[in-house]
Amino acid sequence: MQPTIKPAGDSALLVSFGEVIDEEVNARVHAIADAVERADFEWLVEAVPAYSTAYVFYDPIKASFSEVKAAIEPLLQVSPESFKGRLVEIPVVYGGQYGPDIGFVAKHNGLAVDDVIEIHSKPTYRVYFLGFLPGFAYLGGMDERIAVPRLEKPRLKVPAGSVGIAGKQTGIYPLESPGGWRLIGRTPLRLFNPGREPPTLLRPGDMVRFVPIDESEFLELYEAEWGGGR
Amino acid sequence: MIELLNVPSLLTVQDSGRRGYRKLGVPVSGFMDDYSARIANYLVGNPGNAPLLEFLLAGPTLRFNASCVFAVAGDVEVRLNGTPVEPWMSHWAKRGDILEVGALKSGLYGYIAFAGGIKCEPLLGSCSAYPKAGLGRPLKAGDILNLGYAVLTRKDGRYLPPGLRPDYSAKEKTVRVVLGPNLDHFTGEGIGTFLSEAYTVTPESDRMGYRLDGKAIEHSEKGAGIVTDAIPTGSVQVPANGKPIVMLRDAQTTGGYAKIAVVATADLPIVAQSRPGERLRFEAVSVDEARELLIRREKTLRAIKGFLDGKMRAYRIRTGEEELIAFTKVERRD
Numbered sequence: 119m120q121p122t123i124k125p126a127g128d129s130a131l132l133v134s135f136g137e138v139i140d141e142e143v144n145a146r147v148h149a150i151a152d153a154v155e156r157a158d159f160e161w162l163v164e165a166v167p168a169y170s171t172a173y174v175f176y177d178p179i180k181a182s183f184s185e186v187k188a189a190i191e192p193l194l195q196v197s198p199e200s201f202k203g204r205l206v207e208i209p210v211v212y213g214g215q216y217g218p219d220i221g222f223v224a225k226h227n228g229l230a231v232d233d234v235i236e237i238h239s240k241p242t243y244r245v246y247f248l249g250f251l252p253g254f255a256y257l258g259g260m261d262e263r264i265a266v267p268r269l270e271k272p273r274l275k276v277p278a279g280s281v282g283i284a285g286k287q288t289g290i291y292p293l294e295s296p297g298g299w300r301l302i303g304r305t306p307l308r309l310f311n312p313g314r315e316p317p318t319l320l321r322p323g324d325m326v327r328f329v330p331i332d333e334s335e336f337l338e339l340y341e342a343e344w345g346g347g348r
Numbered sequence: 349m350i351e352l353l354n355v356p357s358l359l360t361v362q363d364s365g366r367r368g369y370r371k372l373g374v375p376v377s378g379f380m381d382d383y384s385a386r387i388a389n390y391l392v393g394n395p396g397n398a399p400l401l402e403f404l405l406a407g408p409t410l411r412f413n414a415s416c417v418f419a420v421a422g423d424v425e426v427r428l429n430g431t432p433v434e435p436w437m438s439h440w441a442k443r444g445d446i447l448e449v450g451a452l453k454s455g456l457y458g459y460i461a462f463a464g465g466i467k468c469e470p471l472l473g474s475c476s477a478y479p480k481a482g483l484g485r486p487l488k489a490g491d492i493l494n495l496g497y498a499v500l501t502r503k504d505g506r507y508l509p510p511g512l513r514p515d516y517s518a519k520e521k522t523v524r525v526v527l528g529p530n531l532d533h534f535t536g537e538g539i540g541t542f543l544s545e546a547y548t549v550t551p552e553s554d555r556m557g558y559r560l561d562g563k564a565i566e567h568s569e570k571g572a573g574i575v576t577d578a579i580p581t582g583s584v585q586v587p588a589n590g591k592p593i594v595m596l597r598d599a600q601t602t603g604g605y606a607k608i609a610v611v612a613t614a615d616l617p618i619v620a621q622s623r624p625g626e627r628l629r630f631e632a633v634s635v636d637e638a639r640e641l642l643i644r645r646e647k648t649l650r651a652i653k654g655f656l657d658g659k660m661r662a663y664r665i666r667t668g669e670e671e672l673i674a675f676t677k678v679e680r681r682d
Contacts, residue, residue: 124528124529125526125528125529125635126526126528126529126580126583126607126610127526127580127581127582127583127609127610127611127612127613127635127638128526128610128612128613128635128638128639128641128642129580129581129613130578130580130610132529132577134529134577137574137575138575139575151371163367163368164367164368164369164370164371165371166370166371166578166601166602167371168575168576168577168578168602169575169576169577170575170577171575171577171578173577173578173580175370175580178613178638178639178642178643179642179643179646182635182636182639183635183636183639247371247576247602248371248372248373248601248602249373249576249578249600249601249602249603250373250600250601250602251373251480251481251600252369252372252373252374252375252481253372253373254373256576292373293480293481293482295480310373310481312471312472312481312482312483313471315472316372317369317372317374317472318372318373321371321372322371322372
């Protein structure tokens with residue numbers, strides 16, 4: 119399939135495969151965004167992949183839309199295999215104070231709590247892209263057997279690192295924020311750390327696996343990640 | 349060093365923003381009105397992107413604990429030790445002097461620049477505050493800011509004449525936009541509504557985006573939702589209620605509402621400086637026209653910098669209805 123190119127204002131250009139959520143399409147999007155960034159054009163600000171689109175942000179003083187378009191067109195044929203994300207393992211303590219809604223998720227789906235943990239920690243999830251909050255990953259690949267509706271009333275404060283489920287999606291809150299997802303656990307890792315370069319644990323195109331840990335492991339890792347630093 | 353004595357509204361350190369972190373979900377942030385902010389920096393002899401203070405509606409009161417050259421950009425009353433001094437002009441302050449910046453008479457954001465810039469540890473390449481992610485925080489009374497090193501001689505007394513200042517006082521302003529990229533989510537009538545009606549800025553507006561009220565824009569059968577993708581600064585999203593939202597500096601990096609248009613970069617300050625209750629009209633231009641507007645604006649800013657540096661002279665030319673400002677190089681006689 120051939121993507122279309124459209125202007126998105128005077129400083130960005132939209133490469134689109136249409137409005138689809140599909141692993142193969144997303145792999146092509148990552149390959150294109152990566153190829154554009156590696157080509158090191160002097161007008162390039164950055165390429166931002168999402169599900170089925172890559173926005174190419176450029177400096178309009180340095181190049182016009184048609185110049186940018188002409189420069190990236192040859193890169194659209196790049197093979198999806200040219201870009202490989204990393205596999206990132208994310209330790210999670212499930213249930214208890216860390217995952218207050220895990221009982222609801224189990225009950226709603228007619229499962230035992232241990233089944234929820236097993237089903238959630240089994241797949242390898244794909245980071246389709248990051249957005250919404252710094253370091254927030256849109257993950258694909260959750261097993262629908264643990265799908266649940268959102269909370270009717272969002273919590274005012276969800277701690278950073280909370281792992282939640284909303285509909286057929288799962289995700290991790292990178293920052294303390296309000297939120298309506300059902301919380302099943304928490305990772306001690308910092309998803310977003312402004313003092314680090316790059317500041318996010320996950321990057322677009324990575325693969326993610328959740329590894330169940332117990333509370334003492336959580337506390338130990340938590341101290342190492344959050345203690346002392348900012 | 350300066351000490352903030354009174355902070356009546358949102359006051360943050362801003363520079364030209366973060367570059368290259370959208371793909372990790374980090375908003376660009378930076379000056380809401382980069383035109384005024386850059387002139388404020390030029391007035392004190394800084395590079396245009398030096399970190400300065402951005403205030404919303406009303407400025408702070410502060411004390412200088414060391415000599416410094418400063419300038420205020422905005423339609424605002426400024427007092428130094430109780431005596432009125434001109435905005436859009438650089439002044440010398442001594443240790444112990446008190447600067448009071450009042451409420452803006454027009455526009456929404458004002459800037460205070462200091463020679464040498466505000467000293468700060470850049471986070472992800474920028475000093476711009478984005479408190480939501482722990483990148484800086486709003487300033488409060490009692491905060492102390494350090495300034496960068498600057499050669500202070502001959503940086504005061506720089507003055508931008510009224511004809512060269514941006515004017516945000518109109519209650520209805522026209523904003524140029526590039527239509528798209530999700531035009532297929534709107535009916536022809538919807539696009540016509542967007543380009544012919546005036547939209548009022550509502551109080552639910554902040555550095556993230558301005559919600560507008562006015563005649564609802566009709567979506568096509570594809571509806572208001574899109575498969576989530578990136579949000580360029582200035583994107584005009586239209587949720588299901590048909591009322592547009594202009595996404596600005598602190599906007600989240602991705603979103604799921606259809607974008608009917610993106611504001612021309614050169615006109616972003618016009619949006620940012622529009623107060624709740626004021627109206628915006630949108631005019632479609634091509635992507636090349638939008639680029640031309642920006643190139644022209646950059647030329648003007650460069651000429652203004654040259655003028656403030658004493659390297660250019662400005663002339664006002666009246667041709668019938670239109671008033672133009674022309675710059676010429678100052679001849680150097682060595």
